[in-house]
Every structure is written in structure tokens, then in C-alpha cells.
Amino acid sequence: MLTRQMSTRQMLTRQISMLAVFGGLPAPCLVGETVTLKQLELEQEGTKLIRQVRDVARDVHSHADQLNYFPEATHISKRTQQQHLDQIKSRVNEGLRPALKRLTEIQPQLPAWHQDIIDQMLTSAKALAADTNSAIRNRNSNGVVNNAYVELIININKHAEALAKISDAATDYVVAHQQAAEAGLKVPSH
Numbered sequence: 001m002l003t004r005q006m007s008t009r010q011m012l013t014r015q016i017s018m019l020a021v022f023g024g025l026p027a028p029c030l031v032g033e034t035v036t037l038k039q040l041e042l043e044q045e046g047t048k049l050i051r052q053v054r055d056v057a058r059d060v061h062s063h064a065d066q067l068n069y070f071p072e073a074t075h076i077s078k079r080t081q082q083q084h085l086d087q088i089k090s091r092v093n094e095g096l097r098p099a100l101k102r103l104t105e106i107q108p109q110l111p112a113w114h115q116d117i118i119d120q121m122l123t124s125a126k127a128l129a130a131d132t133n134s135a136i137r138n139r140n141s142n143g144v145v146n147n148a149y150v151e152l153i154i155n156i157n158k159h160a161e162a163l164a165k166i167s168d169a170a171t172d173y174v175v176a177h178q179q180a181a182e183a184g185l186k187v188p189s190h
Contacts, residue, residue: 042106046114047174049099053121054167056095060128061160063088067153085136088156092129100125117170121163128159 063084103118110118135152180187 039109042109043111043114046103046106046110046118047171049103050117050121050167050170052099053096053103053125054164054171056091056099057160057163057167059095060088060091061157061164063091064153064157064160068157082139085132085139088132089136092125092132096125096128113173114170117166120166124159124163124166128156128163131155131159 067081067084100118100122104122107115107118131152135149135156138146138149138152177187
């Protein structure tokens with residue numbers, strides 16, 4: 001896909017150059033086209049990061065789902081529960097945090113719908129991180145599965161599921177928009 005994106009960019013650059021040479025485009029038009037290419041690159045980066053958030057959210061959801069069943073299972077060790085919590089913590093810190101940090105950096109340069117998606121993802125991610133920290137503290141402090149801990153695990157699962165759904169919808173929108181444009185349909189610009 002990267003090769004296709006690069007060839008599209010190269011093709012656009014070539015077309016712009018040809019227009020400049022043969023059509024006598026003034027310099028401001030060329031600068032405008034460069035901005036458009038930069039905007040396209042930022043949108044593609046944003047979409048890639050949203051997919052990364054989706055993948056991490058699905059992974060966290062899977063671990064939290066496993067923890068949802070553990071309180072009833074007396075044969076599951078405390079160590080196994082802790083391992084799932086550690087995996088969730090790791091995925092949040094190493095997967096979500098960098099992707100969301102970069103998304104917030106480029107957010108002002110993205111279309112409004114993209115900015116709204118990022119805001120929604122940030123809200124879910126912050127709640128996910130807070131509940132994960134609370135679950136780890138709660139679990140570490142007494143080593144006993146209690147109602148507060150179970151509620152935190154349920155919330156972690158809900159936040160991860162919401163994050164996955166938001167990013168899935170955004171990814172589906174981008175793909176559908178791109179397919180419509182490639183099919184020659186008139187679609188609004190992002």
C-alpha cells in the first residue's frame with residue numbers, strides 16, 4: 001500500500017509539474033498543491049495511527065475480557081490475573097500513548113471529523129488508563145478479588161470496546177470514502 005501511496009504522490013507531483021511547465025501556473029498554485037499533498041500525508045498518517053489505536057484497543061479488550069471471567073474461576077492464579085493486568089498496562093503505555101500523542105500533535109491540521117474522532121478516542125483512552133491504574137493498585141494492595149476490582153475490570157473492558165468501535169468506524173469511513181473517490185463518485189473532501 002505504501003508503494004501505491006508513493007506512486008500516487010509522485011503522479012500528482014508530476015502532473016503539477018507538467019501543468020506548471022505547459023500551463024504556466026503561477027507560483028502560488030504550486031505552493032497550494034504542495035500544501036494539499038502535505039494534508040494528504042497527514043490524513044494518511046492519522047488513519048494509520050487510528051488503526052494502531054484500534055488494534056491496541058482490541059488487544060486490551062481481549063485481556064480485560066479474560067479478567068472478566070477470572071473472579072468466578074477459583075483455579076485461576078493471582079499471578080495469571082496480574083499478567084493480564086500487566087499486558088493491559090503495557091499496551092496502554094507502549095501502544096496507545098505514542099499513537100494518541102502523535103494524533104494530538106497533528107490533530108489541528110486534520111479535517112474536523114478527524115479531530116472529533118481523536119477527541120472521542122482521547123476521552124476513552126484516558127478513562128481506560130485511569131481504570132487500569134486503579135485496578136493494578138486495588139489488586140496489588142490486598143491481593144483479593146473484590147467488587148471494586150471487578151467493577152474496574154468491567155470498566156476497562158467497556159472503555160477498550162468503545163475505543164475499538166470508534167476507531168473501527170473511522171477506519172471504515174476512510175476506506176469507504178477512498179473507494180467512492182476511486183470509483184469516480186463525487187464525494188465531499190475530508
